[in-house]
Amino acid sequence: MKNNSLKGLETIDIEGFREDLINWFSEEKRDLPWRKDRDPYKIWVSEIMLQQTRVDTVIPYFNRFIEQFPSVEALSTADEERILKAWEGLGYYSRARNLHSAVKEVHEKYGGKVPDEPKEISALKGVGPYTAGAILSIAYGKPEPAVDGNVMRVLSRILSIWDDIAKPSSRKIFEEAVRVLISHDNPSYFNQALMELGAIVCTPTSPSCLLCPVREHCSAFHEGVQNELPVKTKNKKQRPISLAAAVLVDETGRTLIHKRSENGLLANLWEFPNIEIHLPYRTEGEQLTDFLQQEYGAAIELGDMAGTIEHVFSHLIWNIHVYKGKVVSIKEEREGLKMVSSEEIEAYPFPVSHQKMIKQFYKK
DNA sequence: GAAGCGTGGGG
DNA sequence: TCCCCAAGCTT
Numbered sequence: 001m002k003n004n005s006l007k008g009l010e011t012i013d014i015e016g017f018r019e020d021l022i023n024w025f026s027e028e029k030r031d032l033p034w035r036k037d038r039d040p041y042k043i044w045v046s047e048i049m050l051q052q053t054r055v056d057t058v059i060p061y062f063n064r065f066i067e068q069f070p071s072v073e074a075l076s077t078a079d080e081e082r083i084l085k086a087w088e089g090l091g092y093y094s095r096a097r098n099l100h101s102a103v104k105e106v107h108e109k110y111g112g113k114v115p116d117e118p119k120e121i122s123a124l125k126g127v128g129p130y131t132a133g134a135i136l137s138i139a140y141g142k143p144e145p146a147v148d149g150n151v152m153r154v155l156s157r158i159l160s161i162w163d164d165i166a167k168p169s170s171r172k173i174f175e176e177a178v179r180v181l182i183s184h185d186n187p188s189y190f191n192q193a194l195m196e197l198g199a200i201v202c203t204p205t206s207p208s209c210l211l212c213p214v215r216e217h218c219s220a221f222h223e224g225v226q227n228e229l230p231v232k233t234k235n236k237k238q239r240p241i242s243l244a245a246a247v248l249v250d251e252t253g254r255t256l257i258h259k260r261s262e263n264g265l266l267a268n269l270w271e272f273p274n275i276e277i278h279l280p281y282r283t284e285g286e287q288l289t290d291f292l293q294q295e296y297g298a299a300i301e302l303g304d305m306a307g308t309i310e311h312v313f314s315h316l317i318w319n320i321h322v323y324k325g326k327v328v329s330i331k332e333e334r335e336g337l338k339m340v341s342s343e344e345i346e347a348y349p350f351p352v353s354h355q356k357m358i359k360q361f362y363k364k
Numbered sequence: 365g366a367a368g369c370g371t372g373g374g375g
Numbered sequence: 376t377c378c379c380c381a382a383g384c385t386t
Contacts, residue, residue, distance in 0.1 A: 046382085047382070048383095049382090050381080050382040050383095051381085051382065051383045051384075052369090052370080052371090052380090052381055052382080052383060052384095053370090053371075053372095053381055053382080054371095054372080054373075054380095054381050054382090055381085055382075056372095056373090057371075057372070057373085057381085058381095058382090089370090089371075089372095090370080090371075091369085091370025091371040091372090092369060092370055092371085092383085092384090093369085093370080094369070094384080094385080095369095095383090095384085098384080098385090125384095125385090126383095126384065126385085127384085128383060128384045128385085129383090129384090130382075130383060130384085131382090131383075131384085134382075146382085148381090148382045148383075149380090149381070149382075149383085150381085150382065151382090167365085168365065168366085169365085192382095195382055196382095198382090199381085199382080204379080204380075204381095205374095205375070205379090206375095232379095234378090234379085235378085235379075235380085236367090237378095264368080264369085265368080265369065265370090266369090266370080267369095311370095311371095312370090312371085313368095313369075313370055313371085314368085314369065314370060314371085314380095315367075315368060315369070315370095316368095316369095351370080351371095352370075352371065352372090366386100367385100367386085368384105368385085368386085369383105369384090369385090371381100372380100372381100373379105373380090373381095374378100374379090374380090375377105375378090375379090375380105
């Protein structure tokens with residue numbers, strides 16, 4: 001064994017650990033919609049949705065998504081706008097765009113069959129080491145590691161691994177451990193059981209060791225250090241950004257919306273016109289009015305500020321000053337700019353921050 | 365390796 | 376209120 005962090009592998013009863021873990025999972029596994037069959041496409045969709053996202057949040061999105069896009073064929077031929085609308089509120093929207101792109105590749109290059117080779121599946125957009133291992137093991141029964149945050153937490157305790165799990169390089173240590181530990185008879189259950197245990201029993205704070213099916217095999221439990229593991233450095237604080245946004249309606253009741261850039265934050269979602277405020281040498285209203293004229297060719301009349309929205313991202317905080325106003329005239333219908341009725345607006349995908357604006361400042 | 369990328373829930 | 380996230384990937 002090359003890695004000094006894996007000394008715990010020398011003493012663990014591997015056969016006993018596998019058996020206790022898999023027996024527990026067989027009895028206690030949750031009844032989840034993506035566990036009803038082994039369709040690699042559905043497993044794939046579920047794994048993308050579950051990235052950095054809780055099971056309870058994903059369930060309704062998964063059910064609606066599979067209803068709308070039941071197969072590789074259906075998703076690969078769908079419009080991105082509809083896919084983003086189905087993803088609206090789930091966050092990390094590049095997941096949806098990458099999934100769309102990857103499914104198209106599977107449709108064209110592999111005749112719609114999700115590949116079962118590590119190299120091929122890892123080459124798909126949005127499929128990293130975790131997702132590749134999850135699909136290969138769960139859908140195809142291959143003994144590949146699927147190391148997520150749960151697995152690192154659980155194994156850091158079982159094997160007393162003190163490496164910082166926030167560091168990208170640590171994942172390789174845990175993959176090495178899984179390659180030694182994994183059941184070749186049932187890789188699917190083994191990987192899922194590690195994650196399920198992390199989600200239900202071996203939780204980040206106050207793990208339920210007395211209910212744990214593998215506590216006899218757990219180094220941290222024996223040493224009484226389960227609350228010290230895993231080691232994980234803290235996140236940085238969010239950076240605040242001030243925005244001024246305008247909800248603008250014309251005399252027929254239509255409102256002006258804009259499609260965001262295809263790169264970066266909330267890419268390809270729609271929004272109400274807005275600008276970042278640095279230093280208010282001029283009033284926000286003046287800056288907003290000039291911006292709408294110059295960038296969108298729209299003449300507007302703005303009222304007083306109608307209210308504020310705060311929205312917290314993982315790395316930013318938006319403080320949005322919301323203004324209401326009228327569109328007096330607009331030059332042309334250019335790409336990425338639309339006047340929409342209150343019925344039409346429902347077909348467009350908005351970030352949650354702008355859904356709040358719709359609710360508070362647009363809808364009656 | 366570090367930073368960018370969402371959201372809603374829980375202690 | 377604040378912090379920590381939750382089945383990570385891309386650049």
